[in-house]
Amino acid sequence: MTHTLSVLLCLGLCLVQRMKAQADTLPKPSLKAESSFLVPRGRNVILRCQGSVQADFYHLEKEQGSARTVIMSVKPSGIEGEFHIPSVTEEDAGTYVCLYKHSLVWSERSDPLELVVTGLYEPPSLSALPSSEVASGHNVTLQCQSESWYTTYALYKDGQQITQDIAPPHGTGSQAKLFIQAVNSTHEGTYQCYTFQISSPQKWSSSSNPLVLRVTDPASQDYTMGNLLRLSLAGLLLLLLGVLLAEAWHSQRGP
Known part of the structure; x- marks a missing residue:
């Protein structure tokens, strides 16, 4: 009996070792x-x-x-x-x-x-401050805000998560901000944010409205501003010329 038990025990150990090896x-x-x-x-x-x-x-x-x-x-x-x-x-x-x-x-x-x-809760809103069109090298703040209070938010860019953090209370709701310093072309893209409770980390709100962030060249902005100034000066000159012509016409009709 003892010999039989020993054989069975050996076979069992060998089978376990073989299965582990496999x-x-x-x-x-x-x-x-x-x-x-x-x-x-x-x-x-x-x-x-x-x-x-x-x-x-x-x-x-x-x-x-x-x-x-x-x-x-x-x-x-x-x-x-x-x-x-x-x-x-x-x-x-x-x-x-x-x-x-x-x-x-x-x-x-x-x-x-x-x-x-x-899509389990109402979507938050996503905005860019001061604007969604930013000159290269300038700063921008992305703000994810909800009318309801949620403990956490997640921010996505072009379908990839870039941050997930605490959403501090704001009034009766919650608000989270991401400050981006000295933006460049790599920051361009479509952003969306979600909110959720930390106690249910796999149950999220609907996505916010997509926010398209555009980064412009400062030189092109200066060029555009120069064009606007030139157009404004041209408009003033035309207005002044119109006034002078009107006065001349009235003075000719007087005699």
């Missing part, structure tokens, strides 16, 4: 959201888990507190598993990971993916 050879999967991890409520999204041609099937897990719950299981398509969410809701916001199985062996989990659902 797991170490399986590539770690990666999880990405098609198009963007920012998904407006009601839109569809596809989460792609890229693993290995050896995969038999893929799991998508969502973090639920300190635990993870399997949300979907799919057969592989090439080296990927595709997870379709046809109409995103507030409940779909959260942190996801994926993994796959080959034979009796599971791969390690992917790095987490934060799926953010937007």
Whole structure:
């Protein structure tokens, strides 16, 4: 009996070591959201888990507190598993990971993916002070303001996040400012901002109105100002000439 138990224990340890060795050879999967991890409520999204041609099937897990719950299981398509969410809701916001199985062996989990659902609150407003058209080398302040109070804001430029910070209270709402010093052509682009509560970091407001920031050449501004001055002087001269002609006409009619 003792010999049999020893053999079984040895076989079990060997099997565990073999499975561990196989797991170490399986590539770690990666999880990405098609198009963007920012998904407006009601839109569809596809989460792609890229693993290995050896995969038999893929799991998508969502973090639920300190635990993870399997949300979907799919057969592989090439080296990927595709997870379709046809109409995103507030409940779909959260942190996801994926993994796959080959034979009796599971791969390690992917790095987490934060799926953010937007359009859950009213949009903030975004403005540029003093203007959205700024001369190169000058300063500009981007202001994201909401009539409701939110603890955090995120500012995006051309679809890429450039900052995320606290939104201080402002009256009955909240307001955040980004000061950009000595702007140049790299600051040109389309900006948008979102607001959300730090307690629900994957549940965001609708996007603000797009703000197009244009950076102009100071020399061209000086040239334009010079043209305006010349046109103004020409207008005054024409007005003066008109007055002189009118007086001359009246003086000729008098006799």
